[in-house]
Structure formats: C-alpha cells, structure tokens
Amino acid sequence: MRRWCAAAIVITALALPQGVAAAQDAGMEITLDQSHVTTSVGRVLTLESRILNRGSAPSAPMLAHVNVASVDGGYVDLEDWSAEVTQRVDALQPGQDVTLTWDLQAVNAGSFHVYVVLLPNSGPLVPSASTRVDVGQKRNLNAGGVLPVAIAVPLILGIGAAAIRYRVRRRTA
C-alpha cells in the first residue's frame, strides 16, 4: 500500500512542472538547498527543504514527503534510502518559513531525482524542484590492509598477556 502511495506521488509530482509554479498556486513554496549532488553508494547525504507560506492566510498543518525517482528507470525502494520519509509541517503564518532536514543513504548506483512534496489535506500537492543525485559505485574497503592488523594486534597482546602470566607464576612458585 505504501509503495502504491509513493508511486502515485511520483507520478503526480513528475507530471507537474518543476516546483515553483504549483507551489505558488497553493500559496506555499518549497525549495531544496542543493540542485546537484555527486556521491557514492553507501554515503549519507543531507538535504534541507525550506517551506515558505507565500499566501495571505495561515496554512493548515500538513505533511511533507521526500521521494526518490530513478532517472535510469531502475527500481527504488524508498525505505532503503531513508527511515524517515514523512515529516509533519505545522501551520505557518503568512511569510513564515520552516526548514526540514532529510537524511538519505544512497543505496543504489545511478542517477536519481530527489524531491519533497507537501501534502495538504485538500487541494493540489506542492512539489519542490528536484535535486539531481548522481551515485557512483561504492569504494570497497581494502580487505588486504585489514588482515595484517587483525592478526598482529591480538597476537602481540596475547604474547604480552602470556608473558606476564608466566612471569607472575614463576615469581609465586
């Protein structure tokens, strides 16, 4: 069910012209702090969205939802990217703004669009312009470098501990 909702939001959001026009219709505007991010698989990226009430009346409380869409057409499981995809936005007075922070972990390589959509109780959705995220392949750890340390440290400490025990036993014998 959650995936269908996410898919519906993606379709709706992508069908709209990017961000600002739709936002102004509703009196609300939402912008992301970055337009392009380059990262690699596994890295966590933090985006900030600023939500501004441009209207002349206070806004009702609403939800903000982050979404990730693959440019390459690959499958995106949003829950893998973020455990917190929805945040509550309290009522905003005219001219008032609020900033929401979104932590996303890039779990797939490829190119993506990340955007935030405001979900009012009634009326049209208000999407932000998207942030393009290019995710490169992950850098594997150097396993060959780990092994000597993983062996040497316990070996040295084990020999040291054994030597101390041996010395104490000889002294007390």
Next chain:
Amino acid sequence: MTKGPSWRVVAVQESRDLWVSGRGPVLLFAYSVLLSVISYLAGTNQVLNFLEQREAVNLTLQVAVTVGVLVTLLVSADAVSGERERGTLESLLLTPMSRRGILVGKLTAALSLWGAAFLVGIPYLWVLGRGVELVGKALVLGVAVGTVLAVALAAFGLLVSAVSNSNKASLAVSFLVLLALFAPAQLPPMPTSWIGDAITRVNPLGSATTYLSAVLVKGHDWTRDLSYLISPVVALLVAGGLLVAVGPRFVRLIGGVNGS
C-alpha cells in the same frame, strides 16, 4: 609506599594489581580479538561489506567504545565488593588513606583499562578509515565521548560495588544495567515517533552512539547534534557526584562477609 595524595597511592597500587598480576592483559587480549573479527568482517564479508567506509569506521568505533566501557564497568564493579570478599578490604581501611581517596584511586585504575582499550582500537580505526580522512575525527570523538561514558559507568559500578553485600550481586547488577542500556538498540527504528527519540536520548549509551553516527556517517558538524550528549554528561555528573559525596560511607566491612 608511594608518596603523594591517597587517591594516587591507591591508583598506582590498583593499576599494578590490574596490569601485572590481574585481568587487565587478558581482558585487553579478548577485546582485541573481538575488534579483529569485527573489522575483518566489515572489510571482507559480502553482507557486511555493504557498509560504506564511513559506516565501517563508525561500527568499529562503536564496538570499541561500548565494549571498552563494558570491561571498565565490570572491573570497577569488582573493586570494593571483591576486596571485601577476598578479605583484603580490612587492611586497606586500616591505612591512613581516606575512603574517598580509596574510591577515586580505584576509579582511576579502572579507567586505565578504558585508556588501554582505546589505544588498542587505534590501529583498527586507522586501517579502516584511511582514505576518507576520518581517522582523526573518529579518534577525537571516540576518546571524548568514550571517556565521558567510561567515567560515568565506572563510577556507577564502584557505587554498586560499595553498596553490595556480595561480589556476585555487584557484578550481576552492573551487568544487568549494561544490558538494559544495550537493549533499546535492538528495538526496530522509530525515528518519527517521539517515544523512539526519547528512549534514545535518555539512554546515555544510545544517545552517545547516535551522536557518533551523526558526525561520522551523516557528516553533520560536531556541534549540530550536541544535545545527544546531554544524557551521557548528566550520567557522569550524577554517578561521579554520588560516588564522591555518598560513596565513602559505604566503603566499610559488612558483617558475615569474608574478612569481617
């Protein structure tokens, strides 16, 4: 006898007992084996190797801090009740040292284990973190956050040890508290619920590890999530304050326990 303040005399003697004829080297060896397994799996295992390099450093640092704190707590939980059961507390009480000095000296000796544990963790952090310029940050954060936790839990362990009638009870209570601190980490993530955030923030261990992750993995500035360090600092002040203020009253022989 070593000259100096009474706590320093106790600290030197206790450290000698811990490192020359005691469990210090063996505990450190076991700790290094654990760190070796964790770091090797993080570097080679196909499942764990999903971790990005920063996450591998963070995982290793968290294990180093939590297990380092665990062994420090267990050593301090044995400090007074153990002496009482072995019948050596009486001779210690007969010396001209103040009881507060005895507790502070024992706390210092227990913390030497934390210091040694952290030193042992440095090569693992270095080998996993080189290339992403994360080693220095991980070491500074680890020593700062870990020392706050180690002092808080060692002070708590000493208090429990002073109050307990038996060494078994002291170790059991300390271990139980430590398990209770670890348990919330096993709960499913509840990031959007206030209760999940509250559980994390109240737990000194959970909030400290959350802070480490925020800085090392998410790349947050070190000042941004400082509120997560409130509960470790409060735990340090409460446990340390109680140890110094109330603890000395409980450093005494108990009727029916060996040596009294």
